[in-house]
Amino acid sequence: MTQDVATDRQEFSFDELMADDPFEKSLVTNDIQCHGGYIDGEYVSPRGALRRPAIRNWRERLSVADHPLITIPEKYVPPNYPNYDQAKYLLQEGVVEPVTRALTIIAIVEGFGARIREVSVPDFDAEVEESVDGTALAHLASGLFEAHARDEAGHRDQGGHKQMWEAARDAGLDKPEIPDDVLLRLMSGGPPATRKRLYPELSERMESMLLMMTNVLIIETFAEDTFNWAKKLLGDPEVSADPVQAAHIVDCIARDEVPHVDYLTVALSELRARTLIGADGQSTLSGADVIDGVFRRQLRGMATVRPQQSRERSQADIHQAVSDKRRASSVARQFEELDSGWTFPHRDDEELDVLLKSA
Amino acid sequence: MNAEANSSVLTFVPASLAERAYRSAQISWTGLRVWLHYQTLIWWDKLRRRDPDARDLHAVHQKNADLIFHTAVSLRGMLVKMCQVIGTRSDIFPREYVSVLSQCQDRLPAREFESIRQVVEEDLGKPIESVFAEFETAPVAAASLAQVHRAQLVTGEEVAVKVQYPDIEHIMHTDMTASRRIAALYARFSDNPIDFLPLLDELQTHLRMELDFRREVKSADRIRDFFSRDQDVRVPMVFEEFSTRRIITMEFVTGAKPNDLDELHAAGIDTQGFMLRLMRIFNRMILAHGFFHADPHPGNIFVTADERGKPVFTLLDFGLSKQLPRGFGMGLFELMFSMMTFNESAMLRAFRELGFDTRKGDDDSLLYIARRMISRSDTGSFQGEFTEDMTDEMFDAVRESPIVTVPTDFVLVARAFSLLSGIGHAIGQRGNALDAMS
Ligand SMILES: Nc1ncnc2c1ncn2[C@@H]1O[C@H](COP(=O)(O)OP(=O)(O)OP(=O)(O)O)[C@@H](O)[C@H]1O
Numbered sequence: 001m002t003q004d005v006a007t008d009r010q011e012f013s014f015d016e017l018m019a020d021d022p023f024e025k026s027l028v029t030n031d032i033q034c035h036g037g038y039i040d041g042e043y044v045s046p047r048g049a050l051r052r053p054a055i056r057n058w059r060e061r062l063s064v065a066d067h068p069l070i071t072i073p074e075k076y077v078p079p080n081y082p083n084y085d086q087a088k089y090l091l092q093e094g095v096v097e098p099v100t101r102a103l104t105i106i107a108i109v110e111g112f113g114a115r116i117r118e119v120s121v122p123d124f125d126a127e128v129e130e131s132v133d134g135t136a137l138a139h140l141a142s143g144l145f146e147a148h149a150r151d152e153a154g155h156r157d158q159g160g161h162k163q164m165w166e167a168a169r170d171a172g173l174d175k176p177e178i179p180d181d182v183l184l185r186l187m188s189g190g191p192p193a194t195r196k197r198l199y200p201e202l203s204e205r206m207e208s209m210l211l212m213m214t215n216v217l218i219i220e221t222f223a224e225d226t227f228n229w230a231k232k233l234l235g236d237p238e239v240s241a242d243p244v245q246a247a248h249i250v251d252c253i254a255r256d257e258v259p260h261v262d263y264l265t266v267a268l269s270e271l272r273a274r275t276l277i278g279a280d281g282q283s284t285l286s287g288a289d290v291i292d293g294v295f296r297r298q299l300r301g302m303a304t305v306r307p308q309q310s311r312e313r314s315q316a317d318i319h320q321a322v323s324d325k326r327r328a329s330s331v332a333r334q335f336e337e338l339d340s341g342w343t344f345p346h347r348d349d350e351e352l353d354v355l356l357k358s359a
Numbered sequence: 360m361n362a363e364a365n366s367s368v369l370t371f372v373p374a375s376l377a378e379r380a381y382r383s384a385q386i387s388w389t390g391l392r393v394w395l396h397y398q399t400l401i402w403w404d405k406l407r408r409r410d411p412d413a414r415d416l417h418a419v420h421q422k423n424a425d426l427i428f429h430t431a432v433s434l435r436g437m438l439v440k441m442c443q444v445i446g447t448r449s450d451i452f453p454r455e456y457v458s459v460l461s462q463c464q465d466r467l468p469a470r471e472f473e474s475i476r477q478v479v480e481e482d483l484g485k486p487i488e489s490v491f492a493e494f495e496t497a498p499v500a501a502a503s504l505a506q507v508h509r510a511q512l513v514t515g516e517e518v519a520v521k522v523q524y525p526d527i528e529h530i531m532h533t534d535m536t537a538s539r540r541i542a543a544l545y546a547r548f549s550d551n552p553i554d555f556l557p558l559l560d561e562l563q564t565h566l567r568m569e570l571d572f573r574r575e576v577k578s579a580d581r582i583r584d585f586f587s588r589d590q591d592v593r594v595p596m597v598f599e600e601f602s603t604r605r606i607i608t609m610e611f612v613t614g615a616k617p618n619d620l621d622e623l624h625a626a627g628i629d630t631q632g633f634m635l636r637l638m639r640i641f642n643r644m645i646l647a648h649g650f651f652h653a654d655p656h657p658g659n660i661f662v663t664a665d666e667r668g669k670p671v672f673t674l675l676d677f678g679l680s681k682q683l684p685r686g687f688g689m690g691l692f693e694l695m696f697s698m699m700t701f702n703e704s705a706m707l708r709a710f711r712e713l714g715f716d717t718r719k720g721d722d723d724s725l726l727y728i729a730r731r732m733i734s735r736s737d738t739g740s741f742q743g744e745f746t747e748d749m750t751d752e753m754f755d756a757v758r759e760s761p762i763v764t765v766p767t768d769f770v771l772v773a774r775a776f777s778l779l780s781g782i783g784h785a786i787g788q789r790g791n792a793l794d795a796m797s
């Protein structure tokens with residue numbers, strides 16, 4: 001923001017990618033020290049002094065070479081369930097638990113975003129035909145993943161998105177009691193399915209990294225409706241205990257997400273414009289084929305069955321919570337009337353595909 | 360001293376006056392020797408005007424632990440159980456004791472079959488042959504309170520029958536009285552006594568519960584219910600009509616040991632993600648349900664392959680199952696998470712939530728413990744695995760800093776996680792609890 005970085009600079013050290021802008025004031029909420037801070041009264045995300053211009057420069061390089069940027073189609077971004085009207089109605093009826101549960105799960109899942117720092121990055125020199133010097137790819141292991149991890153989970157005494165979501169929840173819902181079953185919900189899935197290799201020619205490391213990055217990018221994009229929902233709900237003076245602060249924190253989190261979407265998009269687009277070398281050191285695969293293939297597969301899982309199951313699960317939870325209330329059946333009916341519905345695409349839907357735009 | 364030979368003669372007269380006197384004497388004698396081993400060193404140092412606190416006690420701890428171990432193994436009953444409990448309390452006892460005494464498990468000679476038959480017939484109220492078509496007289500395992508026999512019901516089912524030793528309640532009473540006497544003596548003579556009496560109380564309550572097998576069956580039922588929709592966890596079915604306060608008749612199960620890679624592979628088990636799966640099961644009990652199998656040593660977990668070669672875990676032995684207080688799972692998760700991110704203020708909140716206490720409410724000693732623990736992880740940062748090294752380090756720190764009280768529940772959970780980590784270690788994988796959650 002304040003730092004002047006030459007537009008042709010492509011190399012950044014780890015410390016540079018971690019560097020904050022010169023904040024005038026830091027973000028403290030609910031006695032919890034968070035990351036980021038204020039300049040001229042405006043919230044500025046953490047670790048952005050050089051990370052922001054760095055991503056801009058790498059993207060610019062793609063554009064100069066006339067390589068497209070991938071983009072996740074928004075058509076099938078599943079809307080948050082329950083929707084704003086439904087959630088507001090629940091809060092007005094004193095059914096706070098489902099909203100608390102949802103916000104707490106979001107906080108924990110954000111925190112687990114820190115797992116991205118454990119991705120082991122393949123040896124690009126051996127596994128990519130073209131050079132990766134001066135790209136986002138070359139900086140994944142030396143700062144980009146780490147910065148992302150710290151944004152999500154916090155680092156040392158600075159809270160990250162995990163703590164910020166908790167703070168927003170506690171501000172808006174006035175420190176609600178956390179339901180007992182949050183962790184149970186989080187772990188209710190079966191044992192991890194063993195993945196079939198998508199591109200057995202590639203090294204295991206390359207494939208796992210691609211799966212992780214596409215997965216996170218899709219989640220970050222799909223979270224958009226949840227951010228709007230939370231901002232509106234926790235910012236609604238009719239149901240929020242501290243609408244200004246609660247909505248502001250959600251807004252800060254949403255701003256912090258921008259560099260995540262950006263660097264993942266740029267790095268995957270860089271790889272898309274290159275040629276991958278198989279684990280045998282001989283065979284080659286087009287980066288575009290691989291990246292597009294990975295996205296197609298991930299989108300099929302993440303836009304169809306999974307959100308549908310989670311919607312059904314939440315719906316059951318809500319009806320359970322409502323059933324303890326007086327006038328249970330009328331509340332339940334009213335709640336259902338406010339549902340705006342959603343049609344989940346079929347797995348074979350051809351529009352479940354990554355899109356391209358110019359960089 | 361040849362206590363083993365003596366006690367095997369005495370088992371013919373279970374809990375007779377003679378045996379009780381003998382046990383009392385053995386326990387007191389052992390206690391005296393342990394105390395003397397320490398005391399002579401102190402006297403010696405004082406005589407030589409050396410600082411007794413500066414002495415390295417490793418060798419004498421080791422000698423005493425071995426001594427107690429041998430007495431316990433020869434006398435069995437409550438003493439073995441007591442050793443096992445000492446083996447779980449790394450927060451209080453020196454490392455040497457914990458590592459020697461936690462071995463008090465499988466190395467016990469079997470009891471005469473006649474005394475086992477007597478218990479079965481008394482409790483079922485009929486001759487053994489009217490319930491079991493076959494009953495192997497040699498046990499498959501002999502433990503502290505019970506031994507397990509393979510049998511077949513008259514209706515054909517293959518079963519394992521866990522039978523309590525007939526005289527165990529008397530033995531427990533005798534041992535308890537003798538131990539109390541030693542503890543009182545110890546408190547009078549030692550300068551820096553560990554307060555054994557409350558521990559003995561805890562132990563007694565614990566044993567009373569463990570001696571009622573109906574409780575163990577209930578715990579097994581509860582945990583079986585948690586996993587009723589999961590194909591990868593099994594708890595042996597119990598035949599309620601042939602189970603009593605002193606007997607459990609359950610489905611006979613087999614499987615490979617989880618800590619033996621060759622055995623797992625020979626059984627056709629695909630070990631990719633093995634520890635993730637196992638950790639997930641214990642995460643579910645500890646973090647989500649707040650009721651857990653607190654003794655996941657390798658002997659209590661059998662592994663078989665499903666039709667796709669994926670591991671299926673059969674859990675055994677629910678004698679040490681523990682209910683955790685409300686909010687404990689979340690507190691533990693927050694502790695792990697804050698350790699992962701080096702967030703010390705969040706660590707402190709989590710320690711408090713879990714019931715850690717410092718005498719003066721001082722935060723530094725809690726942080727000091729956390730830092731020492733993290734420093735012992737392989738990577739210098741905590742990633743979600745409580746390795747044995749880390750838990751040992753943590754409990755060393757706790758013992759050195761007597762102003763910190765660790766909640767028993769935490770001790771049991773940390774021990775369970777480090778047992779699991781040990782299984783992982785044996786097969787070249789990590790027992791990482793946070794990984795298994797995400
Ligand atoms: N259902 C079963 N099928 C086959 N073997 C069994 C079964 N139940 C127990 N065993 C065998 O008996 C051994 C001892 O059983 P268990 O652990 O329940 O007894 P315990 O008295 O609680 O033992 P310890 O006190 O040593 O933990 C087990 O390790 C196992 O080898």
Ligand SMILES: [Fe+2]
Pocket residue numbers: 110113151152161253257
């Ligand atoms: Fe985030």
Ligand SMILES: [Fe+2]
Pocket residue numbers: 113152220256257260
């Ligand atoms: Fe993010």
Ligand SMILES: [Mg+2]
Pocket residue numbers: 676677678679
């Ligand atoms: Mg047991």
